[in-house]
Amino acid sequence: MNVVSLARSDILDFNPAVERVRRLGELDQAGADRFAAALFPPRRQSVRATLAAELNRPVTHRALLSGWAGRVRILADGRRQIVELFVPGDLIQIEAGALSGSDTVVALTDIVSSAVDPAVWQDEPLTALELKVGCVATRLLRNQIMRLGRQSAYERLGHLLLELRERQAAAGFDVRTSFAMPLTQEMLGEALGLTTVHLNRTMQLLRRELMVRSTRNGVELLDPDTLARMTDYQPLSA
Amino acid sequence: MNVVSLARSDILDFNPAVERVRRLGELDQAGADRFAAALFPPRRQSVRATLAAELNRPVTHRALLSGWAGRVRILADGRRQIVELFVPGDLIQIEAGALSGSDTVVALTDIVSSAVDPAVWQDEPLTALELKVGCVATRLLRNQIMRLGRQSAYERLGHLLLELRERQAAAGFDVRTSFAMPLTQEMLGEALGLTTVHLNRTMQLLRRELMVRSTRNGVELLDPDTLARMTDYQPLSA
DNA sequence: CGGCTAATTGATAAATTTCAAGGGCAGTGG
DNA sequence: CCACTGCCCTTGAAATTTATCAATTAGCCG
Numbered sequence: 001m002n003v004v005s006l007a008r009s010d011i012l013d014f015n016p017a018v019e020r021v022r023r024l025g026e027l028d029q030a031g032a033d034r035f036a037a038a039l040f041p042p043r044r045q046s047v048r049a050t051l052a053a054e055l056n057r058p059v060t061h062r063a064l065l066s067g068w069a070g071r072v073r074i075l076a077d078g079r080r081q082i083v084e085l086f087v088p089g090d091l092i093q094i095e096a097g098a099l100s101g102s103d104t105v106v107a108l109t110d111i112v113s114s115a116v117d118p119a120v121w122q123d124e125p126l127t128a129l130e131l132k133v134g135c136v137a138t139r140l141l142r143n144q145i146m147r148l149g150r151q152s153a154y155e156r157l158g159h160l161l162l163e164l165r166e167r168q169a170a171a172g173f174d175v176r177t178s179f180a181m182p183l184t185q186e187m188l189g190e191a192l193g194l195t196t197v198h199l200n201r202t203m204q205l206l207r208r209e210l211m212v213r214s215t216r217n218g219v220e221l222l223d224p225d226t227l228a229r230m231t232d233y234q235p236l237s238a
Numbered sequence: 239m240n241v242v243s244l245a246r247s248d249i250l251d252f253n254p255a256v257e258r259v260r261r262l263g264e265l266d267q268a269g270a271d272r273f274a275a276a277l278f279p280p281r282r283q284s285v286r287a288t289l290a291a292e293l294n295r296p297v298t299h300r301a302l303l304s305g306w307a308g309r310v311r312i313l314a315d316g317r318r319q320i321v322e323l324f325v326p327g328d329l330i331q332i333e334a335g336a337l338s339g340s341d342t343v344v345a346l347t348d349i350v351s352s353a354v355d356p357a358v359w360q361d362e363p364l365t366a367l368e369l370k371v372g373c374v375a376t377r378l379l380r381n382q383i384m385r386l387g388r389q390s391a392y393e394r395l396g397h398l399l400l401e402l403r404e405r406q407a408a409a410g411f412d413v414r415t416s417f418a419m420p421l422t423q424e425m426l427g428e429a430l431g432l433t434t435v436h437l438n439r440t441m442q443l444l445r446r447e448l449m450v451r452s453t454r455n456g457v458e459l460l461d462p463d464t465l466a467r468m469t470d471y472q473p474l475s476a
Numbered sequence: 477c478g479g480c481t482a483a484t485t486g487a488t489a490a491a492t493t494t495c496a497a498g499g500g501c502a503g504t505g506g
Numbered sequence: 507c508c509a510c511t512g513c514c515c516t517t518g519a520a521a522t523t524t525a526t527c528a529a530t531t532a533g534c535c536g
Contacts, residue, residue, distance in 0.1 A: 058366075058373075071380070073388075075384075075388060076467075076470050079388045080388075081384045083383045083384065083387075084380075093376075095373055099370075099377075101474075103380055128296075131296065132337075134372065135296075135297065135333055135337045138331075138376070139337075141376070141380070141383065142309070142311065142321045142322075142339065142379070144383050145319065145321045145322075145379065145382050146311050146319045146321065148386035148387045149429075149430070149431030150311075150317045150319040150431060152523080153523080153524075184481085184482060185483065191387075193386065193387030195525055196482090197484085197485090197524090197525075197526080198523090198524055198525070201485090232313045232314050234339060234340050390491075422513085423514075424514080424515095433492075433493055433494080434514090435492090435495095435516085435517090436491085436493070438516060439492095439516090439517090441515095442516085477536105478535105478536095479534100479535090479536095481532105481533090481534085483531080483532070484530080484531070484532085485529080486530100487526100487527090488525100488526080489526070490523105490524085490525070491524075491525080492522080492524085493520105493521080493523080494522085495519090495521095496517100496518090496519095497517080497518090498515105498516080498517075499516075500513105500515075500516095501512105501513090501514090502511100502513090503510100503511090503512090503513105504511085504512105505509095505510085505511105506507100506508090506509085506510100
């Protein structure tokens with residue numbers, strides 16, 4: 001009855017994307033299975049690989065099954081902005097050609113992902129889901145804008161960590177003690193509009209104040225409620 | 239044959255939203271008319287009014303016909319971020335309830351707008367359009383993230399002005415000499431993550447360098463190409 | 477034990493914010 | 507017609523935050 005531990009214990013057929021869609025759409029087993037069946041065979045890619053549009057369509061989704069990715073924009077002088085972060089379970093919207101602008105989706109770690117058959121959104125229990133998935137993605141973009149436009153380094157980092165935690169929880173991962181955070185501080189800085197040096201110092205501050213503990217390849221939030229209050233974090237599932 | 243001047247000369251039935259959709263979807267007259275017919279009677283609202291979801295649907299579009307609006311997020315301590323700006327011709331996506339997060343769409347000037355009948359997207363020549371409209375909106379959000387995360391005050395302002403110009407051009411306005419810019423410097427600052435004071439100084443810098451000339455309620459870009467190079471601006475229509 | 481890459485530190489410079497006032501201009505009412 | 511009031515734009519000086527530059531340390535893998 002504990003979905004989290006079931007999902008974790010039976011790694012073999014735990015699929016974070018299916019889990020996420022199941023919860024988001026409040027699907028029953030049949031609906032979840034239908035979505036699972038719409039996933040093409042997973043493909044493995046290494047860090048820095050590019051995720052491209054597929055199936056000869058202007059817009060496709062790829063379900064990220066493991067590893068992290070990011071949508072990246074690079075300026076003429078080499079500055080790099082990670083516009084959007086993707087964690088396991090996310091459905092990454094990839095646009096073909098001109099529609100994508102100058103942004104690229106890149107693997108930030110080694111990843112596994114599968115294309116989503118667009119036909120699946122026609123099926124009755126899933127019709128509303130494409131819309132919902134889009135709305136959530138848009139809200140994340142707006143969160144990112146709020147962080148970059150209005151928050152201090154400290155707030156940005158705290159807010160982002162809370163968001164990443166909630167997103168992983170929404171994909172069925174157990175985040176109660178700690179959650180995955182495989183990004184280097186350089187990448188985190190590129191996402192948060194901060195230099196590596198400053199991000200490092202900000203992270204140290206969070207640790208010194210006992211808001212965060214870093215574990216191997218992961219992070220633990222020691223007082224999420226206070227952190228949420230301090231950084232104006234609003235749960236996605238509000 | 240000059241669409242711009244035709245549109246301008248016949249103000250009476252110039253509808254920037256119809257014009258924009260017509261171009262975006264490469265519609266013929268019949269298609270454009272079909273879209274025009276899907277617009278509910280326009281409603282007038284004053285500055286600071288809120289645009290709310292309608293038609294008992296989770297997501298609706300409102301076509302902004304005149305005046306400017308913005309999607310706004312307010313933090314607990316009163317800081318305000320304009321997440322997204324809307325100019326005449328834009329189709330503003332408005333989410334109901336929880337889907338919207340804590341963001342609100344607000345009139346930044348007096349405005350006129352009409353709801354879009356969602357049924358219109360089912361019609362054949364327009365099917366692909368909802369997708370395209372969404373993609374463009376998303377690209378604008380990503381532009382905003384890039385500006386806030388990676389650019390200096392000078393670059394941010396220049397980049398945004400170029401974007402606002404192109405968007406108004408895309409809605410059929412003649413932007414060759416100057417274009418509308420009815421926002422106060424305070425609002426511009428709230429959009430660009432800058433204080434009013436700093437925005438003011440940055441604007442003066444752009445003027446001093448003869449990149450920008452301010453006219454009454456409008457702006458003229460004196461050397462758009464150079465400005466685009468300096469600010470890494472990529473046309474939406476690329 | 478190298479040889480990486482990532483994390484950390486210290487010192488200094490630059491960008492941006494804050495605070496506090498002035499000035500311009502348009503509409504309003506006497 | 508003029509003073510008045512309410513925005514909005516503009517300025518100056520000082521304080522903060524964040525970036526830059528340049529090493530140094532820590533960890534991990536073969």
